[in-house]
Amino acid sequence: MKLAVIVFPGSNCDLDLYEALHTVCGADVEYVSHKATSLAGFDGVMIPGGFSYGDYLRAGAIARFAPVMKEVIRLAKAGAPVFGTCNGFQILTEAGLLPGALKKNDSQQFVCKTVALEVVNNQTRFTHQYTAHERINLPIAHADGSFYADQATLDQLEANGQVVFRYAEENPNGSLNNIAGITNAAGNVLGMMPHPERAVEAILGNTDGLRLFKSLLTPAAAD
Numbered sequence: 001m002k003l004a005v006i007v008f009p010g011s012n013c014d015l016d017l018y019e020a021l022h023t024v025c026g027a028d029v030e031y032v033s034h035k036a037t038s039l040a041g042f043d044g045v046m047i048p049g050g051f052s053y054g055d056y057l058r059a060g061a062i063a064r065f066a067p068v069m070k071e072v073i074r075l076a077k078a079g080a081p082v083f084g085t086c087n088g089f090q091i092l093t094e095a096g097l098l099p100g101a102l103k104k105n106d107s108q109q110f111v112c113k114t115v116a117l118e119v120v121n122n123q124t125r126f127t128h129q130y131t132a133h134e135r136i137n138l139p140i141a142h143a144d145g146s147f148y149a150d151q152a153t154l155d156q157l158e159a160n161g162q163v164v165f166r167y168a169e170e171n172p173n174g175s176l177n178n179i180a181g182i183t184n185a186a187g188n189v190l191g192m193m194p195h196p197e198r199a200v201e202a203i204l205g206n207t208d209g210l211r212l213f214k215s216l217l218t219p220a221a222a223d
């Protein structure tokens with residue numbers, strides 16, 4: 001599986017994502033510029049965290065017009081795995097590949113800490129190496145992480161098993177239903193505010209993010 005890590009002006013977790021995939025997991029992965037007009041030859045897309053275009057207007061609102069996004073949308077609609085962490089999640093909602101929106105944290109503060117999460121759905125191509133309802137810890141670092149969707153959308157997300165990660169102990173940003181990560185209805189697009197790529201090696205003090213990448217790279221029999 002060949003993966004693209006998209007680099008926007010202002011991305012700052014692209015290296016972390018690349019290293020987690022390439023150095024730690026041995027995946028075939030390449031950086032791809034926001035200006036690229038083709039993702040031919042790639043089987044999946046990884047959208048990193050950061051402050052694309054300085055978070056001007058709204059986090060992710062400008063990135064979604066980058067030339068490469070047409071191709072990201074094409075691959076997502078074709079069923080390829082697409083993953084966005086933090087600013088990547090914001091970009092995926094702005095691009096309409098995931099429902100809802102990420103608002104300013106309730107505290108109006110940038111929050112940087114490790115939080116407890118529940119793996120709500122371990123039957124996805126990104127989470128099948130976790131156990132059902134497993135508690136994990138992952139770092140968060142964001143100012144705009146409060147997940148919002150209207151009630152009908154929230155009900156649909158819950159009923160379809162699209163809520164994949166939930167804040168387990170404290171809700172650090174005011175996200176509705178304590179939502180930390182969701183997939184699209186088809187299950188091939190995952191967005192989450194926490195940073196699994198910052199928790200993949202013992203030297204980082206936490207390896208709870210590793211199985212997300214291992215899940216993606218080792219498709220379950222059902223995939």
Ligand SMILES: NC(=O)CC[C@H](N)C(=O)O
Nearest residue numbers: 049050086087142143144
């Ligand atoms: N780490 C990040 O991706 C930061 C996300 C984002 N731009 C925010 O502050 O909300």
